[in-house]
Amino acid sequence: MKILVMVKQVPDTATQVKISADPKTIDTTGITWIVSPYDEFAVEEALRIKEKRGQGEVVAVSLGPERVKEALRSCLAMGADRAIHLLDPAWNGGDTLTTARALAALLKQEAPGLAIFGRQAIDDDMGAVAAQTADLLGWPCASWIMEETVDAGGATVRVARQVEGGLEVFDLPLPAVVSAQKGLNEPRYPTLKGIMGAKKKEIKDVKAADLGLTVEPPALSVVTLEPLPARPPGRIIQGEPADAAKELVRALREDAKAI
Amino acid sequence: MAGAFWSIVEDDRQGNPKKVMAEVLGEAGRLAAKAGGQAEAVWLTDKAGEAGLKQLAEWGAKRVLLLEGAAFAPYRGEVWAAALAELAGKESPKAIFAPVSTRLRELMARLAARLGAGLSADSTALALDGDRLVATRPVYSGKLLAKMTWAKTPWLATLRPNVFRPGDAQPGANPTVEKPSVATAEAALKFVERREESATGLPELTEAEIVVSGGRGLKGPENFVILEALAKVIGAAVGASRAAVDAGWRPHRFQIGQTGRTISPKLYLGFGISGAIQHLAGMRTSKIICAINKDPEAPIFKIADYGIVGDLFEVAPKLTEEFKKLLEK
Numbered sequence: 201m202k203i204l205v206m207v208k209q210v211p212d213t214a215t216q217v218k219i220s221a222d223p224k225t226i227d228t229t230g231i232t233w234i235v236s237p238y239d240e241f242a243v244e245e246a247l248r249i250k251e252k253r254g255q256g257e258v259v260a261v262s263l264g265p266e267r268v269k270e271a272l273r274s275c276l277a278m279g280a281d282r283a284i285h286l287l288d289p290a291w292n293g294g295d296t297l298t299t300a301r302a303l304a305a306l307l308k309q310e311a312p313g314l315a316i317f318g319r320q321a322i323d324d325d326m327g328a329v330a331a332q333t334a335d336l337l338g339w340p341c342a343s344w345i346m347e348e349t350v351d352a353g354g355a356t357v358r359v360a361r362q363v364e365g366g367l368e369v370f371d372l373p374l375p376a377v378v379s380a381q382k383g384l385n386e387p388r389y390p391t392l393k394g395i396m397g398a399k400k401k402e403i404k405d406v407k408a409a410d411l412g413l414t415v416e417p418p419a420l421s422v423v424t425l426e427p428l429p430a431r432p433p434g435r436i437i438q439g440e441p442a443d444a445a446k447e448l449v450r451a452l453r454e455d456a457k458a459i
Numbered sequence: 460m461a462g463a464f465w466s467i468v469e470d471d472r473q474g475n476p477k478k479v480m481a482e483v484l485g486e487a488g489r490l491a492a493k494a495g496g497q498a499e500a501v502w503l504t505d506k507a508g509e510a511g512l513k514q515l516a517e518w519g520a521k522r523v524l525l526l527e528g529a530a531f532a533p534y535r536g537e538v539w540a541a542a543l544a545e546l547a548g549k550e551s552p553k554a555i556f557a558p559v560s561t562r563l564r565e566l567m568a569r570l571a572a573r574l575g576a577g578l579s580a581d582s583t584a585l586a587l588d589g590d591r592l593v594a595t596r597p598v599y600s601g602k603l604l605a606k607m608t609w610a611k612t613p614w615l616a617t618l619r620p621n622v623f624r625p626g627d628a629q630p631g632a633n634p635t636v637e638k639p640s641v642a643t644a645e646a647a648l649k650f651v652e653r654r655e656e657s658a659t660g661l662p663e664l665t666e667a668e669i670v671v672s673g674g675r676g677l678k679g680p681e682n683f684v685i686l687e688a689l690a691k692v693i694g695a696a697v698g699a700s701r702a703a704v705d706a707g708w709r710p711h712r713f714q715i716g717q718t719g720r721t722i723s724p725k726l727y728l729g730f731g732i733s734g735a736i737q738h739l740a741g742m743r744t745s746k747i748i749c750a751i752n753k754d755p756e757a758p759i760f761k762i763a764d765y766g767i768v769g770d771l772f773e774v775a776p777k778l779t780e781e782f783k784k785l786l787e788k
Contacts (some may be wrong), residue, residue: 211599213600213717213736213737213740214736216602217599217600217602217603219603226599226603237717237718238718295577295578296568296571296578297571297572297575297577297578300572322600322717322718322740323598323599324598324605325580325581325596325597325598326578326580326581327564327568327580327581328564328567328568328571328578328580329568330568331536331565331566331568331569331572332568332569332571332572333572334536334569335536335537335540335568335569335572335573336572339647340537340647340648341536341537341565341569342648343536343561343564343565344561358651360654361561362561362712363534363560363561363562364560364561364663364665365655365656365663366653366654366655366656367653367654367656368533368650368652368653368654369650369651369652369653369654370535370648370649370650370651371648371649371651372647372648372649373647382711382714382718382719383711417610418577418610419571419575419576419577419578419609419610419611420577420578420579420607420608420609420610421577421607421608421610422605422606422607423593423606423607423608424605424606425598425603425604425605425606426603426604426605426606427603427604428601428602428603428604428743431748431762431764432764434748434760434761434762434763434764434765434766435764435765435766436755436760436766436767436768437765437766437767441767441769441770441773441774441777442777444767444769444774444777445767445774445777445778445780445781446777446781448749448765448767448778448781449778449781449782449785451765452726452747452749452765453785456726456747456764456765458725458726458746458747459669459693459726459782459785459786
């Protein structure tokens with residue numbers, strides 16, 4: 201079975217993020233880029249499905265500028281067989297629907313059995329692309345999955361999706377879209393052999409025109425990025441535990457009116 | 460009606476809307492009043508309770524569009540999105556809002572795709588600027604705020620719980636309920652089973668008004684009972700840092716932070732949590748933040764409104780005692 205895994209390259213959580221001269225974007229100087237953590241769960245799951253079935257192909261896909269190739273290279277080092285880079289300035293400044301339209305067109309072309317996404321990317325935290333891609337394709341979709349089993353015949357996938365208060369288990373006919381929640385698996389680290397081998401694997405550039413797409417203007421766009429408003433300075437409560445606890449409870453009731 | 464501000468109802472699956480709907484309807488009502496529309500609730504359910512319908516009216520829904528049918532339970536995106544898209548096509552609402560929940564985040568994404576509309580997920584503020592709507596939402600682990608706007612209506616947004624103010628309650632308001640007929644799409648997802656989480660007897664993390672959270676400083680899973688005792692007294696949910704979850708002390712569903720839940724309670728109390736960026740990403744929009752940590756240099760003190768530098772094993776039981784005294788008065 202062929203599996204496509206969608207990944208996004210995002211700034212490392214610990215990286216300091218500054219607003220650039222154009223207040224709609226961040227200053228990318230000095231940023232450390234990583235594969236968004238939820239997408240690593242997606243890559244890992246795809247590799248496990250292939251390993252369990254003893255056959256198949258895992259294709260990593262990402263949309264973004266030239267630097268995104270590093271993220272794809274990491275997926276190849278983990279074990280993906282090849283990669284597709286959706287690279288076209290026409291997609292710059294797009295919203296989730298722009299990305300979903302590109303991915304839906306690619307999925308139609310590649311015709312995999314399963315498309316796996318992370319539940320959201322940790323830069324803009326929209327968490328919309330997986331469901332939007334599925335909807336555009338008319339494929340079944342299960343979000344925030346914690347467990348997954350593709351049946352032996354490769355016709356359906358059984359998933360447990362996380363919802364408030366529990367897990368809901370469904371069977372989805374393939375092809376389908378699923379999005380990975382933390383807890384699905386523990387992603388592997390690339391081995392040295394994997395890293396060396398990744399250099400020889402194919403990363404194919406794909407433009408909008410290659411997918412027969414005319415890119416539409418985004419339905420949602422950034423007006424401006426702003427720094428967080430400063431929080432008022434905090435107060436350290438001194439004293440012995442019993443006194444400090446008493447004072448904190450008093451302050452929460454009388455000053456903060458929080459309880 | 461055309462120009463309405465819709466609120467998609469999240470419920471307890473027993474016929475009652477969740478209380479977060481007071482916030483969503485409140486915000487929809489305020490914006491609608493300025494834009495010259497009205498707040499309306501749209502409820503997809505297998506069974507709506509009479510009390511639930513009344514509740515929506517009291518929270519400010521001028522009209523309730525009720526899509527009731529067995530096909531709507533359990534939630535399946537392909538069924539819900541089809542019904543809503545059809546209804547939106549007939550009604551032309553100006554805005555469609557929903558509270559953040561796992562299923563409604565997915566539903567709204569699907570609906571946006573179907574309508575070719577923009578979606579601002581997990582918004583923390585909404586404001587009209589002339590004839591456009593501007594949403595504020597935290598980005599980059601909550602390190603920045605992004606202001607977003609839509610190219611056209613309907614404006615789709617999900618709203619972070621505990622952030623928006625409920626409207627003025629209208630006790631005794633009677634709901635105007637309509638049951639529009641829409642086609643029922645065939646479900647692709649075949650339901651197998653639902654596995655309930657073991658009940659903690661405490662509120663759900665993302666909805667709780669008070670959250671008590673524990674980190675590495677708790678030293679082991681057995682010590683979470685100290686926080687649970689405190690939580691019971693003040694009606695709080697208990698969460699955990701990634702360090703505590705990765706150590707296997709708490710199941711992942713209790714994790715607060717970037718790869719866990721995002722919360723915004725009125726009061727957050729962190730015990731033995733250092734305040735790594737990825738944790739702050741999930742709780743920094745909390746209204747009042749208290750930190751109890753042995754290490755005076757812990758980054759969490761930088762964003763805390765109140766801090767106690769001390770041993771949580773001494774401080775937490777004392778806090779429980781003090782809160783008990785206060786609340787028994």
